[in-house]
Amino acid sequence: MPIVRRIGSAFIGALFALAVIGAAPSATLGAAPEATPGATPEATAAKTGDIIGEMHDYVTWNPKEDMLDIARAEELGLIELMVANPGVDPWFPGPNTHVTLPTMHILPDARHVGIVINTAELRLYYYGAEDGPLSFPLGVGRDGYLTPVGSTKIVRKKDHPSWYLTASEIRDHPELPRVVPPGEDNPLGEYAMYLGWPSYLIHGTNTPWGIGRRTSRGCIRMYPEDIEWLFERVPIGTPVTVVDQVVKLGWKDGELYIEVQPSTKQIDTMEETSKSPPPPEPLPLAQEADHILAVAGEDVPRLDWPAIEKALNERVGYPIRITLAPGPNEQANATNHP
Missing domain, CATH: 3.10.350 (Membrane-bound Lytic Murein Transglycosylase D; Chain A)
Structure with a gap:
């Protein structure tokens, strides 16, 4: 697992500004996003394995x-x-x-293969570890430079990469050199994995306080220790799926959980004010009801609707249990059901 270190660094000048807003340009993608698969009956029936970690x-x-x-x-x-x-x-x-x-996470509704990134929760999931899926915090694209959604793969890897400024970065910061060599002033950090989408990377950073925030120009940034760990284990050709799932549902030990992320407006307000989160924007129950009912399946009678509404209103970003323990009558009915 990655080695964790405390941070305490500083960065000045125009390079600081670019590192905070990211190092990737906005680009038009040729590949169409892959549709997110729905909850299958098999996945619903399994009722296990959808959640990793503990609070x-x-x-x-x-x-x-x-x-x-x-x-x-x-x-x-x-x-x-x-x-x-x-x-x-x-x-x-x-x-x-x-x-x-919030160290408990529902796995995104996507194929559990390679790398899956959920921009809504600012996290990456890696499905190649021997001990099961692992999750890492990310920095992703801000408004105007959103990280694209869809399917691609790792096409190249480079340690100690040079940073080649794009046309938009040169336009915004003409005082910077066209190429920044490896070193402490390079916002790509020490490791970079290049995606099939031109100019998009999963890379490290020299400003680790930007991780877990929407501040890049579209690239996906990781803590230095996390990208080093991943870089050593992810082969070229690994599939990468990027989704934007604000609401996730998953089973653990026969109980259904919901995880609701804050809105981008709420996140941007926190970025701008550097203060505790403002009041959340509630998600209408009617908007999510069909999805919840489909995943709950035969356990619909056990759904805790007040807990569901509370989770949709508060949007705390970690899993909340939304099923009630079955009562004696429900247990008897389940036993006698043909």
Whole structure:
């Protein structure tokens, strides 16, 4: 697993501005996005294996510790940690503050092969590990430079890559050199994996506080220790699927969970203000009801509708259980059902 380190770096000048907003250009893609598969009866019947990790709690102890430190130490991004802890100051939480760690994740509704990226939750899922799927926080594209959705693959890998500025980056920052060699001033970091989409990469960063945020120009950025770990294990040709799933549903131990991400407006507001999340924008139950009913299947009578509405309203970004334990009558009916 990746080695976790505390952070404390600084970056100045025009390179800082570009590193914060990312290193990839906006581009027109030739490949059409692959449709997200629906919940199949087999997947619904399995009722297991859709969720990885567990929720954890953390109590701060260092008065200088902030959410950037906590997020990196716990394999989380800044935004997801802020959303899970409304009311906690992200920059000065203070000692003895209870922090919820959203380290439990529903797997995206996509083929469990290679790399799957869900831009809505700012996370990457890797399905090539021996111990099962792994998840990593990401930095993705901001408005105007959104990370594309669809299917591609890893076509090239390069350690210590040079950064070649695009036409738009040269236009925005003419004072920069056309090529930035490997080193501490290179926003690609020490490792890069090039996608089949021209000018889009999964790469490291020299500004790790941008991970878990929508601040790039479309590229997918990872903590330095995470991209190093992944780079060593992902072969060329590995399929990469990018989805944008705000609502995810999954089973664990016979119980159904829902995970609802904050809206892009809420995320952008947090980016602009650097404060705790604003009030969420509730998702209408009618908008998600058909999906929930389809995944619940024969367990529809067990659905906890108040819990579902609460999850859609609060959008806390981690899984919430939405099934009730079956009562004696339901257990008897299930036993006697032909």
